[in-house]
Amino acid sequence: MKLIMAEASPFARKVRVLLRETDQLKDVQEVHVATSPFKSDATVQAANPTGRIPSLIRPEGPALYDSRVITRYLDARIHASLYPEAELWEVLTLEATGDSMMDSAVSISYESRLRPEHMISADWMNAQWTKIIGGCDALQSNWMSQLNGPLTMAHISVACALGYLDLRHDARNWRQGHEALAEWFANFAKRDSMIDTHFKG
Ligand SMILES: N[C@@H](CCC(=O)N[C@@H](CS)C(=O)NCC(=O)O)C(=O)O
Numbered sequence: 061m062k063l064i065m066a067e068a069s070p071f072a073r074k075v076r077v078l079l080r081e082t083d084q085l086k087d088v089q090e091v092h093v094a095t096s097p098f099k100s101d102a103t104v105q106a107a108n109p110t111g112r113i114p115s116l117i118r119p120e121g122p123a124l125y126d127s128r129v130i131t132r133y134l135d136a137r138i139h140a141s142l143y144p145e146a147e148l149w150e151v152l153t154l155e156a157t158g159d160s161m162m163d164s165a166v167s168i169s170y171e172s173r174l175r176p177e178h179m180i181s182a183d184w185m186n187a188q189w190t191k192i193i194g195g196c197d198a199l200q201s202n203w204m205s206q207l208n209g210p211l212t213m214a215h216i217s218v219a220c221a222l223g224y225l226d227l228r229h230d231a232r233n234w235r236q237g238h239e240a241l242a243e244w245f246a247n248f249a250k251r252d253s254m255i256d257t258h259f260k261g
Pocket residue numbers: 068069070071095096097098100111112113114125126127128159166
């Protein structure tokens with residue numbers, strides 16, 4: 061199989077961390093691409109007509125996207141238990157929280173890096189940041205016991221979201237007021253899967 065990905069993408073990182081945590085890297089070749097909303101890569105476009113990464117090309121059927129579909133597929137493929145039945149709805153909601161924070165964080169990156177300067181909206185970026193902080197607040201208030209439990213896809217998604225905040229939006233300091241979450245992330249970031257997929261930019 062081939063994973064179409066970029067090292068900076070937090071969505072792709074979710075899949076890459078899963079591959080390492082579940083020992084499936086041997087079955088998947090990571091194909092590095094450079095893509096952006098203005099200039100989609102041909103490999104990306106061929107695998108995903110909506111032009112986004114990650115996507116997973118597999119021999120037995122059409123390419124899979126988006127990250128949540130790919131992680132669910134790779135989990136089911138070897139019964140890895142990253143989506144335990146007993147807490148499925150909690151795990152999915154928590155994964156969605158991480159993904160939603162990524163959506164907002166990537167959107168801020170695109171606004172600041174890709175738009176002509178006179179069109180950049182500080183209000184837009186601040187509104188997106190408010191969503192991210194809402195996610196951090198909820199994680200810290202409601203989900204720490206889940207995050208401190210056995211590894212699920214929820215942990216991986218949240219960690220990849222926080223890692224991306226450090227990569228692109230460090231100056232906004234998400235840790236302020238989220239000390240318990242920051243401590244959890246500091247520990248999670250020590251896992252080999254996280255170290256191996258860490259991108260400094
Ligand atoms: N919901 C998607 C989001 C994927 C996404 O937005 N990926 C970004 C890179 S981080 C991308 O491909 N951007 C290119 C574009 O929007 O054209 C997923 O979970 O896979």
